[in-house]
Amino acid sequence: QVQLVQSGAEVKKPGASVKVSCTASGYMFTGFHMHWVRQAPGQGLEWMGRINPKNGDTVYEQKFQGRVTLTRDTSLTTAYLELSRLKSDDTAVYFCARRKVIDYYYDAFDIWGQGTMVTVSS
Amino acid sequence: DIQMTQSPSSLSASVGDRVTITCRASQSISTSLNWYQQKPGKAPKLLIYAASSLLSGVPSRFSGSGSGTDFSLTISSLQPEDFATYYCQQSYNNVPITFGHGTRLDIK
Numbered sequence: 001q002v003q004l005v006q007s008g009a010e011v012k013k014p015g016a017s018v019k020v021s022c023t024a025s026g027y028m029f030t031g032f033h034m035h036w037v038r039q040a041p042g043q044g045l046e047w048m049g050r051i052n053p054k055n056g057d058t059v060y061e062q063k064f065q066g067r068v069t070l071t072r073d074t075s076l077t078t079a080y081l082e083l084s085r086l087k088s089d090d091t092a093v094y095f096c097a098r099r100k101v102i103d104y105y106y107d108a109f110d111i112w113g114q115g116t117m118v119t120v121s122s
Numbered sequence: 123d124i125q126m127t128q129s130p131s132s133l134s135a136s137v138g139d140r141v142t143i144t145c146r147a148s149q150s151i152s153t154s155l156n157w158y159q160q161k162p163g164k165a166p167k168l169l170i171y172a173a174s175s176l177l178s179g180v181p182s183r184f185s186g187s188g189s190g191t192d193f194s195l196t197i198s199s200l201q202p203e204d205f206a207t208y209y210c211q212q213s214y215n216n217v218p219i220t221f222g223h224g225t226r227l228d229i230k
Contacts, residue, residue: 050217115164
């Protein structure tokens with residue numbers, strides 16, 4: 001079945017970097033943009049950026065520019081989020097989500113990974 | 123960026139009640155509006171896309187309406203499994219994507 005499986009929880013110190021993976025299965029990996037969304041404890045959903053797995057093209061939310069890098073490995077059907085210079089308020093669950101174009105014009109996040117908890121603490 | 127404002131931020135209701143959650147965009151987004159349901163410890167789940175189109179498999183008690191800047195999600199008769207947090211999301215601008223701050227629906 002179509003699914004996204006993310007890597008496990010991480011604990012990092014302030015100033016460190018973290019790399020989260022998202023492995024796709026059950027569909028053509030290069031056919032759908034992959035987005036990353038995070039959710040701080042008790043808070044709402046915050047979009048971070050997206051990658052086109054076909055050509056590696058990326059777009060980042062301005063707030064994360066310079067700290068976030070999205071990459072992919074098509075041979076592994078895996079997308080990666082790397083966040084550097086971590087701060088305590090980066091503590092959050094990080095989700096990958098597939099963007100699907102529906103009815104030619106509309107699009108939505110139809111498949112989500114299970115989430116990866118990243119804790120930043122000294 | 124397009125700002126999305128949801129109301130109320132929380133809501134208490136009983137099984138069988140009819141509830142409506144609203145979402146307002148800071149500029150017109152036509153009908154490029156999606157609704158998600160999130161339960162504690164789980165990823166969001168897409169319910170409605172294009173403001174009013176129900177995703178296959180989503181119960182018909184869920185419905186969406188609206189266009190331009192004002193949208194709503196209605197649950198016609200609450201079931202126990204519907205108690206969750208609901209988010210709207212605009213897809214008018216491909217980037218940046220923006221979400222409402224969520225509406226937490228609790229059992230009264």
